[in-house]
Amino acid sequence: MYKIENMRAERVEPVTFSAIEIKESDIEEILRRNIDMLCDDEESMIIVGQQVKNENNGRSDLTAIDNEGNIVLIEIKRDPRDIENRKEAFEFQAVRYAASYATIRDIESLVRKVYGPYIEKHREEFEQMDLTSYELGLRRINEFLRANDAEKSFNKSQRIILAASDFDEQTLSAVAWLNSNGVDVSCYRLIPYKLDDKTYIRAERILPVATCDQYYVNLMDRSIPGRTKTDRQMTRRVLPRIDAMLEWGIVKEGDIIGAKDREDEGILQNSGKVKVGEEVLSLQVWLKKVYGWSSVQTYAFAVHKATGKTLSQIREEYMTEQERKESSVEEQEEA
Template structure:
């Protein structure tokens, strides 16, 4: 693309330069993008920079962001003319960040923006339009490669990877010099506009499907020991009954009987003292329903149960001899 400076009836062709000729380092490019990520052609929320996916890793990804659908976006920057190996490097980072937890993303955002966890959660929640914990998508990490140019090796590889289901965007930045100022011509070369619109429609459809699933929440009730309970209260009732009938157990025994795998992310039961210095963890347990064991240990039960994990808990409880019956809407109405 040619860029002209028009003054009255005169035109001047601006001369393209390289980032090196403009004395611009990769760090300078990174700072510009993080201050205004929309120059990459979409709304992005920067979560962190120079992140090391694992403590023992010497590699650091340039920028980590969230897109409007809650997907993690790895942004890798170069300032050369071919982008040698940047695709492979970004894929490595993507494979690592998909293992991050929600709490880790909140922590990164807080460190990057110099705010506490509560403020970080609010900012992420506002960006995603509410219900952020449900919208965050760690399974479909996106990649954005940014460089002055890309070799055919890179573009061919990216096109093939996108055909295999990955979501990689290549953005080309051509800098121009105008007196003492720098002008950037920014162009998305992969995917091309038509393909990008198609991918956007697919993402919007998936987002719509996720919203439909969230709106069709399951409010099933369960009968246990003569009472009717929702999912969380059912777990509390079963664990409380188990502790009542086995008063000499300790927390280790209880966690062996009701292992973490039932909930998937949180222990089914923990010591009440574990909540003392973690207000966010306290929200995920029935802190007002403390169970006291014979050894004076105080236990609290997790309240984070839904259609994705309650069946595992019921299966475990059934093996322990408990009878739990799911109530139909007709039974609940009578």
């Protein structure tokens, strides 16, 4: 990272969380409130648990549900030294926790064991105070799964996210092996910086690694033979975003953007953000406020009012048409 001042670039070196006195519990709270740091614009997620105790007295840091109905385990370690000093391997502990969540067969069990106690602990963050924590948990999870068309796929599989300022080679090697054998594990590096008495954190996914040939591939069509769930997840981050859509001219400044199945609307700005009332917000921040989720599939839930299509549909149609044109040109050249 560089600080630019008077056209001169000054390198800003990363620090460690321990050096700036940020504890592991602090990182946990930052991610609990901002889990979109570990997501992207193609994913929705809600946090449903914190420090959940399993039958063996182990505690998982954060628990979530994603837009495909998977239960997601988020395990956090502050710095590499914390990982190395563990009695049990970082990734093995997460696998054990994920295995315990595999025994949850229905939403009611998850709410009773995990989400209800979480809501009770953070009750001030939730509305609908007339409902019990159990009733509110059932309602929120069912609404989330229904909105994401994932009611029938609830907890069919589990995912693991490991987050730390860095990882040792043994952990990365183990995670790469787990991924190659069908276990869905991601590693996110959280890199802290200190600049002008402010703390900045850059989050980057380092595993699984997206390959070069995945850039700008249209992954919306799930009917492509050989396409796997892992392929889709690995490539989400390289799909074109709103700035590219504005550049292509398929959406324009001043277009009205609505929230899917809601009455909320905003005006698209040339920056890719939306103006809602007097506020100018990113699509992700605005949609999080609308739906009350920890992160939202931006392009699947942002609707272009003039066409009635989601940004995801508009993007897919444009990319498909470009692919068709390119194929046509190649065929003509070969002829």
